[in-house]
Amino acid sequence: MTSRIVPKKYPMPEQDPKERIRNFREVPLGQDPETVKLEAARCLQCRPPKGKIVPPCVEGCPVGIDIPGFLALTREGRFEEAIALIKEKNALPAICGRVCPYENQCEGACTLGKKYEPVGIGRVERFLADWERARGFRVPARPPPTGKRVAVVGSGPAGLTAAAELARRGHAVTIFEALHAPGGVLVYGIPEFRLPKEIVFAEVEYVKSLGVELKLDVVVGKTVTLEELRREHDAVFIGTGAGLPNFMRIPGENLNGIYSANEFLTRSNLMKAYLFPEYDTPTKVGRRVATIGAGNVAMDCARTALRLGAEESYIVYRRSRAEMPARKEEIQRAEEEGVKFLLLTLPKRYIGDERGWVREVECVRMELGEPDESGRRRPVEIPGSEFRLQVDTVVVAIGQSPNPLVPATTPGLKTSRWGTILADEEGRTSLEGVWAGGDITTGEATVILAMGAGKRAAASIHEYLSGKPWPSDWKPVNA
Amino acid sequence: MFKILSKKFLCPTVAKFEIEAPLIARKARAGQFVILRIDERGERIPLTLNDWSEERGTITVVALEAGATTKRLLSLREGEYLMDVVGPLGRPAEVERYGTVVCVGGGVGIACIYPEVRAFKAAGNYVISIIGSRTKDLLMFEEEIRGLSDELYVTTDDGSYGQKGFVSDVLRRLIEEGRKLDLVVAVGPVPMMKVVAEVTRPHGIKTIVSLNPIMVDGTGMCGCCRVEVGGKTRFACVDGPEFDAHQVDFDLLAARNRRYLEEERRALERLKEGRA
Numbered sequence A: 001m002t003s004r005i006v007p008k009k010y011p012m013p014e015q016d017p018k019e020r021i022r023n024f025r026e027v028p029l030g031q032d033p034e035t036v037k038l039e040a041a042r043c044l045q046c047r048p049p050k051g052k053i054v055p056p057c058v059e060g061c062p063v064g065i066d067i068p069g070f071l072a073l074t075r076e077g078r079f080e081e082a083i084a085l086i087k088e089k090n091a092l093p094a095i096c097g098r099v100c101p102y103e104n105q106c107e108g109a110c111t112l113g114k115k116y117e118p119v120g121i122g123r124v125e126r127f128l129a130d131w132e133r134a135r136g137f138r139v140p141a142r143p144p145p146t147g148k149r150v151a152v153v154g155s156g157p158a159g160l161t162a163a164a165e166l167a168r169r170g171h172a173v174t175i176f177e178a179l180h181a182p183g184g185v186l187v188y189g190i191p192e193f194r195l196p197k198e199i200v201f202a203e204v205e206y207v208k209s210l211g212v213e214l215k216l217d218v219v220v221g222k223t224v225t226l227e228e229l230r231r232e233h234d235a236v237f238i239g240t241g242a243g244l245p246n247f248m249r250i251p252g253e254n255l256n257g258i259y260s261a262n263e264f265l266t267r268s269n270l271m272k273a274y275l276f277p278e279y280d281t282p283t284k285v286g287r288r289v290a291t292i293g294a295g296n297v298a299m300d301c302a303r304t305a306l307r308l309g310a311e312e313s314y315i316v317y318r319r320s321r322a323e324m325p326a327r328k329e330e331i332q333r334a335e336e337e338g339v340k341f342l343l344l345t346l347p348k349r350y351i352g353d354e355r356g357w358v359r360e361v362e363c364v365r366m367e368l369g370e371p372d373e374s375g376r377r378r379p380v381e382i383p384g385s386e387f388r389l390q391v392d393t394v395v396v397a398i399g400q401s402p403n404p405l406v407p408a409t410t411p412g413l414k415t416s417r418w419g420t421i422l423a424d425e426e427g428r429t430s431l432e433g434v435w436a437g438g439d440i441t442t443g444e445a446t447v448i449l450a451m452g453a454g455k456r457a458a459a460s461i462h463e464y465l466s467g468k469p470w471p472s473d474w475k476p477v478n479a
Numbered sequence B: 001m002f003k004i005l006s007k008k009f010l011c012p013t014v015a016k017f018e019i020e021a022p023l024i025a026r027k028a029r030a031g032q033f034v035i036l037r038i039d040e041r042g043e044r045i046p047l048t049l050n051d052w053s054e055e056r057g058t059i060t061v062v063a064l065e066a067g068a069t070t071k072r073l074l075s076l077r078e079g080e081y082l083m084d085v086v087g088p089l090g091r092p093a094e095v096e097r098y099g100t101v102v103c104v105g106g107g108v109g110i111a112c113i114y115p116e117v118r119a120f121k122a123a124g125n126y127v128i129s130i131i132g133s134r135t136k137d138l139l140m141f142e143e144e145i146r147g148l149s150d151e152l153y154v155t156t157d158d159g160s161y162g163q164k165g166f167v168s169d170v171l172r173r174l175i176e177e178g179r180k181l182d183l184v185v186a187v188g189p190v191p192m193m194k195v196v197a198e199v200t201r202p203h204g205i206k207t208i209v210s211l212n213p214i215m216v217d218g219t220g221m222c223g224c225c226r227v228e229v230g231g232k233t234r235f236a237c238v239d240g241p242e243f244d245a246h247q248v249d250f251d252l253l254a255a256r257n258r259r260y261l262e263e264e265r266r267a268l269e270r271l272k273e274g275r276a
């Protein structure tokens, strides 16, 4: 095997940056079957290291997909079996193959990656899922109904995964979603050019084909209460995500032209404001746009701004490049598209015109001091380094907090001081028969972690519905 | 899909819709609103609950033609469907027995104040209602509100009906006459609510207004609806829409509601040309 090592990933064609900043189509264009077989053949088929039961890549995947297994099948062109193997662990592979931070997960742990480029696990997964979708899903046979009813609150990756897993075990599942479309952040947050909505809806259709009922336009805590859901179901799973936008609380933040990332992205993605006036919801992007923050959400905003016509799109971030939390690939793509990075820069206040529109943001330069609790060097202001940046539009992308609606309207449902719902390792909350998982228990995290939580909770719910008693010594793991 | 069971024009630019929405009807309380979307391409717009019936499984909203979406809404007919209606959203009005409560409604705000008049009356208050509009044709719910109120005053800006002047003139007069008012609740255009706040402020009369910022989701997710109350940023869709009038920054609200003027005009022009 070693003699045939291919040091680099087979390239995946992408839309040219000059072209793609004028459309919302997906940036990477996918690979052909022959290239994918070659990519899969790069895998060394590692054995588990001493004292481990799985190879490093599998250990790096939060849902434990049999990676060498599906790569071996792919190499031989046995795509159908390969995707079936993935789906044993991951119901939404077309999504994970696109948005998983695999460089820190499966690919980050890949043995090949120690000396060369790791196997392109994400892109193979993506190919297989697309290949399957193009041929039409095969709807798995439904198991005999158990007669048990489960309510799932929220249709993000956590809720969708929990619903699919439970339906597959014969339980009658109903998802309650506040918005008019299912998918959570996958539809309202992550832009079309990174995750086409058609893919999310196809995956939702797959979940529905398992027998899951989807009720849109139901805000739990308002339209129905969690208590009512508990009365009408044998178990409830809460996957309401981290949807509450944070602001910096600095002067001028409510001026016109200043959006939260959620509003900016929701207008563009969910409401399709980029198609205004064909679609009714407007959005407003000026010539100069500043996005505050440097995570995935911020990159999405800065790149969306370009596509909506901004001439200059800035990322304003108080730390340095090394600390930027966004995926490397996305930072690189943002740069290729012309996004400019103002690092070690902190906004202090916004200055508006007489009509209430933001015109400038006053910033101060920062330098890195001693490491803080997170181990990252703490940014400190450089006195006297204030300067002003001219802007027409600002997007505040400094993170989201857990959605407070359900906890606020459910007596007895315990939360941490950050507002996350307390849950034990199986996702059980302080209320019997109620589970929670995803961003609502962890705070803003990742799609695959939310799915993993949905899956673990589903297994636990299934045991409970099969007669396993609720623990008398409940201990939350996220207190 | 949500069926329009009945539609009635209250005047050429305002219509009342009874919509099938049993889940919302079960939970609705005075002061709350819904968000609706006409069709796949539609925007999400908030409308106050004007009435509801748990038995019939219906809610009633009253919409004033303000721009493209409400114009399109008013063109829908009985038996047609709305794609989405979600609610009840916002916090209900805090209805208690205060003593004498003045309910002020301006323009389409009269339709919004109606359920509050009913709720405050049912809670045992002495209710004085003041309703007003630009002109006689735009006045609505006069008989319904009269039937529920201990006193009713009607104004029109142009004097075509009732007293000539503004609802705030009546409120000021009541105060000057030395009436003891325990609570004032006002719903209407931003300038009207601002004036009402100024009239009651020097007298320390507790005053509540229902704010109408631009919204998207209505569940606290986007921050589009942020308003400043007592110097703090609040999300009107979840923290409101009702707030202490004496703490509200009305100028900010007015400025923020002008964010999309240009786009609203474009949408309206396009609609007039015949929407594709």
Ligand SMILES: Cc1cc2nc3c(=O)[nH]c(=O)nc-3n(C[C@H](O)[C@H](O)[C@H](O)COP(=O)(O)OP(=O)(O)OC[C@H]3O[C@@H](n4cnc5c(N)ncnc54)[C@H](O)[C@@H]3O)c2cc1C
Binding pocket: A099, A100, A101, A153, A154, A155, A156, A157, A158, A159, A176, A177, A178, A179, A182, A183, A184, A185, A186, A189, A190, A191, A218, A219, A220, A221, A239, A240, A241, A242, A243, A265, A296, A297, A300, A327, A403, A405, A406, A437, A438, A439, A440, A444, A445, A446, A447, A448, A450
């Ligand atoms: C712009 C953006 C980009 C991102 N990029 C990536 C990425 O590249 N890779 C990655 O792994 N992760 C990424 N993330 C993070 C990832 O999307 C989240 O961690 C993940 O979606 C969390 O899933 P969830 O199911 O817990 O919640 P969500 O996806 O937030 O879904 C929660 C759902 O619950 C609904 N809901 C909330 N309250 C109620 C209620 N009271 N009643 C009914 N329904 C309710 C919401 O409307 C929503 O549909 C990104 C996030 C954002 C915002």
Ligand SMILES: Cc1cc2nc3c(=O)[nH]c(=O)nc-3n(C[C@H](O)[C@H](O)[C@H](O)COP(=O)(O)OP(=O)(O)OC[C@H]3O[C@@H](n4cnc5c(N)ncnc54)[C@H](O)[C@@H]3O)c2cc1C
Binding pocket: B033, B043, B044, B045, B046, B047, B048, B049, B061, B062, B063, B064, B065, B066, B067, B068, B069, B070, B071, B108, B111, B112, B211, B212, B213, B214, B215, B216, B241, B257, B258, B264, B265
């Ligand atoms: C809590 C609340 C309750 C309301 N109740 C009623 C009601 O009972 N009856 C009624 O006629 N109107 C009500 N409104 C106002 C109504 O939502 C707007 O008139 C409507 O959205 C205008 O849409 P349009 O496309 O027809 O007009 P546009 O041309 O888009 O706008 C006209 C004006 O309406 C406001 N507006 C625009 N879009 C929105 C939006 N998405 N959300 C809120 N305001 C917007 C803007 O200030 C704008 O200047 C309420 C608003 C809020 C926030």
Ligand code: SF4
Binding pocket: A060, A061, A062, A063, A064, A065, A067, A090, A096, A097, A100, A101, A102, A105, A106, A107, A121, A122, A125, A448
């Ligand atoms: S789900 Fe994510 S981490 Fe797991 S194999 Fe796929 S891309 Fe890698």
Ligand code: SF4
Binding pocket: A042, A043, A044, A045, A046, A055, A056, A057, A058, A067, A068, A109, A110, A111, A112, A113, A119, A121
């Ligand atoms: S670690 Fe890399 S090379 Fe080894 S089995 Fe996993 S994917 Fe293949």
Ligand code: FES
Binding pocket: B214, B215, B216, B217, B218, B219, B220, B221, B222, B223, B224, B225, B226, B235, B236, B237, B238
């Ligand atoms: S409308 Fe989105 S937070 Fe209020």
